[in-house]
Every structure is written in structure tokens, then in C-alpha cells.
Amino acid sequence: MDDLLLREHAKNIRHLIIEMITSAKSGHPGGSLSAVEILVSLYFGGVLNYDPKNPSLESRDRFFLSKGHAAPVLYSTLAEAGYFDKSGLDTLRQLNSPFQGHPDMKKLPGIEASTGSLGQGLSISVGCALGLRLKGLKSHVFALLGDGELEEGQVWEAAMAARQFKLDNLTAIIDRNNLQIDGFTEEVMSLEPLADKWRSFGWSVLELSGHDFDQIVPALLNAKKRDDKKPLVIIAHTIKGKGVSFMENICDFHGKAPSEDQAKIAYSELKECDEQ
Amino acid sequence: MKATREAYGEALLDLGRLSDQVVALDADLSKSTKTSLFAKEFPERFFDVGIAEQNMIGIAAGLSLAGFVPFASTFAIFASGRAWEQIRNTVAYPSLNVKVCASHAGITVGEDGASHQSVEDIGLMSIIPNMTVLVPSDPIETKSIINWAFKYKGPVYVRLGRMGVPDLLPKDYSFDTKPYIFKKGKKIVIFATGIMLWKCLEAIELLKAYDIEPTLVNIPCLKPFPEKEIIEIVREHDMVFTAEEHSIIGGLGSMVASTLSRSYPMKVSFIGINDKFGTSGKPNDLLSFYGLDAAGIRDKLLDNIK
Numbered sequence: 001m002d003d004l005l006l007r008e009h010a011k012n013i014r015h016l017i018i019e020m021i022t023s024a025k026s027g028h029p030g031g032s033l034s035a036v037e038i039l040v041s042l043y044f045g046g047v048l049n050y051d052p053k054n055p056s057l058e059s060r061d062r063f064f065l066s067k068g069h070a071a072p073v074l075y076s077t078l079a080e081a082g083y084f085d086k087s088g089l090d091t092l093r094q095l096n097s098p099f100q101g102h103p104d105m106k107k108l109p110g111i112e113a114s115t116g117s118l119g120q121g122l123s124i125s126v127g128c129a130l131g132l133r134l135k136g137l138k139s140h141v142f143a144l145l146g147d148g149e150l151e152e153g154q155v156w157e158a159a160m161a162a163r164q165f166k167l168d169n170l171t172a173i174i175d176r177n178n179l180q181i182d183g184f185t186e187e188v189m190s191l192e193p194l195a196d197k198w199r200s201f202g203w204s205v206l207e208l209s210g211h212d213f214d215q216i217v218p219a220l221l222n223a224k225k226r227d228d229k230k231p232l233v234i235i236a237h238t239i240k241g242k243g244v245s246f247m248e249n250i251c252d253f254h255g256k257a258p259s260e261d262q263a264k265i266a267y268s269e270l271k272e273c274d275e276q
Numbered sequence: 277m278k279a280t281r282e283a284y285g286e287a288l289l290d291l292g293r294l295s296d297q298v299v300a301l302d303a304d305l306s307k308s309t310k311t312s313l314f315a316k317e318f319p320e321r322f323f324d325v326g327i328a329e330q331n332m333i334g335i336a337a338g339l340s341l342a343g344f345v346p347f348a349s350t351f352a353i354f355a356s357g358r359a360w361e362q363i364r365n366t367v368a369y370p371s372l373n374v375k376v377c378a379s380h381a382g383i384t385v386g387e388d389g390a391s392h393q394s395v396e397d398i399g400l401m402s403i404i405p406n407m408t409v410l411v412p413s414d415p416i417e418t419k420s421i422i423n424w425a426f427k428y429k430g431p432v433y434v435r436l437g438r439m440g441v442p443d444l445l446p447k448d449y450s451f452d453t454k455p456y457i458f459k460k461g462k463k464i465v466i467f468a469t470g471i472m473l474w475k476c477l478e479a480i481e482l483l484k485a486y487d488i489e490p491t492l493v494n495i496p497c498l499k500p501f502p503e504k505e506i507i508e509i510v511r512e513h514d515m516v517f518t519a520e521e522h523s524i525i526g527g528l529g530s531m532v533a534s535t536l537s538r539s540y541p542m543k544v545s546f547i548g549i550n551d552k553f554g555t556s557g558k559p560n561d562l563l564s565f566y567g568l569d570a571a572g573i574r575d576k577l578l579d580n581i582k
Contacts, residue, residue, distance in 0.1 A: 058343075105370045113341060114370040120362060123331045127338020127346075130323065134299070135342065154362075157331035165323070 006213045009040045009080055014243045014270050016076035016089055022263040024093040027101070030253040031146060032073035034177040034238040037211045039077040042142060045217035047224070049139070052082040055109040061139050061224075062112050062128055066121020067146035067175060068102040069255070074111070075099055083110035119152025121145060122172060126162050129170040140224045141170045148180030151189045156201065162231035163202030171223040172203075172233045175210065177240035181254050198233045210236030244269055277440035280470075281379035283415035284436050285310025287422035288347055288377075292318045298426065301336050301348040303329045308438075309349040309379040329354045333362035333376070340372045345426060348374060352381035352435060356397035367431050368406045375425050376401075377434040382521035383549065383566060384439040384471060384559040393554030398469075399526020401433040402499045409499040410451075411435040413473035414444040417496055420451040437471055437521075439559045444474060445494075453497040455505045461489035464577065465513040467506065469495045469528045472519040472547070475563065479573035488577065490517070495528055503535045510536060516544045517577065521568060524548040545580045547573055 013036050021027035042048050048061045065074045072092065079086045091097035098107035102116025113124050125143035132139045149155065162170055174194070182188045191197070195205045204226075208215040216236065223232050240254070241247025244266040247258070258266060291298045292314050299321045306312040306324060315322035323339075325332045329350050336346040348355070355378035356363075367374045378397065385393045401409045410425065410432060412418040418436065425432040445456070458473060459480065468476045473494045480490060493509055495502070510516055516536070518529035529546035536542055549566055563569040567576060 062341075113337070114365070117361060117365040120330075120334050120366050123334020123362075124338040124341065124366060126331075127335035127340075128342050129338070130335065131299075131339040131342025131344050134321070134344070154328075154330045154334065157325070157328035158334065161325055161328070161331055161335065164326075 013076045017072045018266045020089045020092040021257045023090040028069040030240040032070045033242045034240045041216040047220040062141045064121045064125045064143045068115030078110040118149040119154040122158035129167045143172045147176045159201040166229040167231045168226040170231045174235045177238045179240045204232045207235045210238035278415045280418040280436040283418035285313040287419040289313045297345045299344045303332045303350040329359040333359045336374045337366045349377045352378035352394035352397045356400045368404045371406045375432045379436040380438045381435045383554040383562045386559040389556035390553040395523045395549045408432045411470040416445045456494040459492040461491040464490035464515045466517040468519040478570035482574045519547040
């Protein structure tokens with residue numbers, strides 16, 4: 001594993017996230033930054049089988065961004081992966097832009113589903129995993145959910161179904177950054193004991209640091225090799241706003257753009273981080 | 277006599293035999309929605325998701341993304357109500373190829389009462405962009421509509437009923453989204469949808485005694501609404517009535533009135549549920565109670581003709 005290369009991708013993607021949200025003057029930096037290493041691992045860690053030149057390749061693995069408000073991390077990762085040019089990213093959230101506030105699968109290649117309304121991505125992933133298995137394809141389905149999103153009842157309907165249908169071609173990843181719009185998840189609507197909840201729903205559970213490539217990449221690679229007839233959830237412990245000091249663990253940056261000046265500080269921090 | 281839900285179950289089974297792209301989903305009501313027929317023959321292509329309608333729509337969306345043509349069924353109240361936002365955001369917004377075939381629509385659910393009687397589903401589904409909304413009137417039309425829905429690429433809502441309905445349309449009838457002039461009369465036109473085609477036909481028998489011979493038009497496609505054809509038909513008549521087993525708000529009556537208001541203004545009289553919840557009772561008693569049986573339709577026409 002070339003850790004340096006992955007860190008380079010992560011730095012580029014963080015830069016793009018700040019750039020596009022600053023340019024849009026709105027968007028969701030916190031939950032985009034917390035998921036950077038997860039998406040980098042999927043797309044550049046040799047985990048996902050995909051071809052940017054053939055986005056509808058039938059044998060591809062599927063990645064569903066259930067926490068659709070983290071669209072900037074998806075857009076910048078797909079751009080970094082070569083699905084489309086980076087030059088359009090600064091049109092985020094503007095009229096006539098394919099870079100909608102939340103992902104629109106009809107407007108860009110590489111986006112597997114239109115998401116944004118929370119709680120629905122795991123159901124879509126269950127359906128897709130069922131379909132791929134029915135077709136006899138070996139493709140794996142990954143779904144990234146926010147932790148606050150787990151407060152939606154539909155997630156647990158899907159969790160039950162994934163177990164019932166014995167979906168070992170499905171892996172859910174929880175971006176456990178502990179924050180939601182109104183505050184800490186444990187204060188707004190407690191999720192703990194989270195791992196126990198998933199275990200009691202019949203899932204295998206793995207917990208790891210969501211910013212450590214040495215933990216994420218092997219876990220995702222192993223996730224694809226299962227045939228234990230059980231779905232797997234990876235609870236990735238992350239920091240909301242990761243990489244930008246004044247955004248880290250700050251609830252306000254869930255859905256607020258940085259100012260131009262703040263963006264400059266953010267870029268310099270990302271650069272420093274790279275030099276360390 | 278056969279309920280449109282039963283004709284749906286048979287049509288779905290036929291489609292399953294025709295194409296292995298067809299998959300079916302249900303939310304613990306397969307014996308009632310008749311997806312059980314498909315389930316018995318194709319268990320590997322049938323998914324019972326339990327009592328979880330929102331999840332069912334999401335799973336159907338995922339199956340369509342994997343290349344299948346999912347038919348998802350439950351009662352109309354739960355499909356169009358409980359799972360409305362899932363249908364709107366996950367299915368209709370990206371125009372996924374999901375068919376929501378909802379049974380037990382309208383008051384003729386009967387004894388179960390208001391909680392299970394959907395009189396709002398046409399409105400709820402029609403307001404969503406990209407949706408196609410279809411309401412078969414009899415078993416023959418149901419089969420034609422289900423075959424059409426399979427061939428059509430995009431989201432479709434099909435409204436099905438619990439109550440037995442006689443075959444009304446010709447055996448060789450083929451659904452094509454346009455109004456179907458069932459009976460040519462004069463002066464008065466009644467646009468009817470679903471089970472009301474049958475009830476209007478009975479009412480027209482009663483109206484013969486009054487020398488009234490309305491034209492009866494079946495409207496199986498509520499969206500896209502056949503505006504041009506409806507205006508053409510209205511032009512040949514002096515009075516317009518609409519008949520639906522649905523709220524008069526947001527259903528066929530509203531759509532006809534809206535259509536006419538824009539290009540051929542004239543009075544429209546609504547036969548339907550007048551902004552009320554349903555109630556328990558035998559289906560036929562309920563039709564009578566809400567003025568949707570032959571006598572009720574006759575009286576409505578006579579009142580307005582005076």
C-alpha cells in the first residue's frame with residue numbers, strides 16, 4: 001500500500017471540498033471532510049472495481065452515498081478518479097450545474113443513486129445487493145451512512161432486511177463523527193451502544209479509525225471477500241471537519257461554508273499537514 | 277367478477293414467465309395484493325420485506341439500479357402515504373424503473389375502515405414529477421395496463437381495488453393512456469375512473485327512465501393527463517361530470533376542472549369523496565353511503581340537470 005499516494009489524494013480532495021463549498025457559499029464541509037479517507041480508500045486503495053471510462057460497467061462494485069449532503073466529497077473524489085473534469089466543481093449548487101446540492105445520478109457519471117433525503121441509502125443498497133446476487137455477479141455494494149442518519153427508522157428496516165436476505169455482498173460504513181446539526185448525537189438522540197445495536201440486528205461489526213488508511217483499506221478489502229451470509233457494518237470513528245482546525249468537531253460547520261479568509265487558512269493547514 | 281388486484285396477480289405471474297427481469301416485492305400483504313401468485317412460482321425473484329413499506333420502495337429502487345423491473349405492492353394507503361417521500365426522492369426524482377402496484381384503494385376496502393381506505397393516492401402520486409398514474413377499471417384493463425407498465429421505462433403507480441368487478445371492456449382492449457369512450461350518448465359526458473366506470477354504467481341504465489343518455493368515458497391514465505382528448509370530448513357536450521372513488525380534491529375531478537379552466541371553461545360536477553375520511557362497512561353499503569353507487573350517481577345527475 002502506497003500510503004503517501006493515498007495521503008496525496010486525500011489532500012487534493014480536501015482542497016477541492018473547501019474550494020467548491022467556498023465558491024458556492026453554501027454546502028456541507030464537516031461531514032464531507034470526515035469521510036475523505038473512507039472515500040479515498042474505496043476509490044484509490046484498490047477496493048472498488050470501477051472504470052471511469054465505463055461508468056455503467058455491469059461488473060463494477062457499487063458505492064452509495066446515503067449521507068447525500070456529503071456530496072462535495074463524492075464529487076471531488078469522482079473528479080480525482082477521472083469520472084469528470086475538476087474544472088466544473090466550482091459551479092457547485094449553482095443554477096444549471098450538474099453539481100447539485102445533493103447528488104443527482106442523472107446529471108453526473110459515477111453517481112449510483114440520487115440521495116440527500118437521509119435514511120434511504122441502505123435500502124437502495126440492499127436492493128442493489130439482492131439484484132447483483134440474483135444476476136450472479138460478484139460485485140460488492142458499499143454504503144456510506146452518517147451517524148445522525150441512523151436516527152431514521154428506515155435504516156433499521158433495511159438493517160433487518162440485509163440480515164434476512166443474508167447479504168454478504170453488502171458492507172455499510174458509518175461515518176461516526178458524533179455530530180449532527182443540533183449538536184452531539186449523544187445529546188440530540190443517543191445512538192450508543194451503537195455496535196451492540198448492529199450486532200443485535202444480526203450484522204458483523206468492525207470498528208476502526210476512519211482516518212487511518214492502514215486500518216481502513218485492509219478492512220474494506222477483507223469486506224469484499226466474505227461469504228458468511230451476513231452483512232457487515234464498519235463503524236469508522238472520524239472527526240467532523242477533519243483537516244481544518246477551526247472546523248474540527250464544530251457543529252456549525254455541518255452546513256456552513258467558510259469565508260474566503262477562512263478558506264485561505266484551511267488551504268495553508270492542508271499544505272502544512274502535507275509537509276509534516 | 278374479479279377484483280383488479282386479482283387480475284394484477286395473474287398479469288404479474290404471466291410477466292414473470294415472460295421475463296426473468298421481473299421481480300416482485302411485498303410488505304407482508306402478498307395474499308391480499310395477489311403477488312403471492314408470483315411468489316409461489318418464482319420464490320427467488322420475490323422479496324417479502326415485512327411490514328416496512330419505506331424500505332420496500334428503497335429496495336425496489338436498488339433492484340431497478342441492478343437492472344431488474346421491480347413490481348412493489350402493498351395497500352394503496354401505505355404505498356402512497358407511508359412511502360410517499362421514498363417514491364418521490366428515491367424513485368421518481370431519478371426516474372427509476374419501479375412499478376408501484378397498490379391494491380385496496382378507495383373505500384371499497386370495506387370493513388377495515390378509514391385507516392385502510394386510501395382516497396388520496398391519485399393526488400399524492402400525480403403531484404410527483406416523472407410519475408405515471410394508472411387506474412384500471414376492470415380485470416381486462418388491469419392486465420393490459422400491467423403489460424404496458426412493464427414495457428414503459430420509468431416509474432408507474434397502478435391503483436388497484438379489492439372488490440370484484442365484471443369485465444367491462446372488450447376482450448381485445450389495449451391500454452394506450454388515452455381516454456376510452458365506453459358509451460356514446462348526448463349532451464352530458466361523464467368521465468369515470470377505476471371502479472366508477474362500472475357504477476356509472478349501472479347509473480346510465482337507471483337514467484334511461486328519465487330519457488337521459490350520457491356519454492361515458494373511461495379515464496385509466498391520470499398522469500400524464502390526456503388534456504387534449506378530454507377537451508375534444510367536452511366540446512361535443514353541454515354538461516360535464518366526473519366520477520371517482522377518491523377525494524374530489526386532487527383526483528380526476530380536479531384534473532378535468534383544471535384542464536377545462538385553462539382552455540375551455542365550463543362547469544364541472546364532481547362525483548367522489550367530498551373531503552371526508554372513509555368508514556367501516558360492506559363495500560356496496562359504502563358506495564351507497566358516499567353516493568357512489570348507481571342510485572347516488574343517478575341522483576347527482578338529476579340534481580344538476582334540473
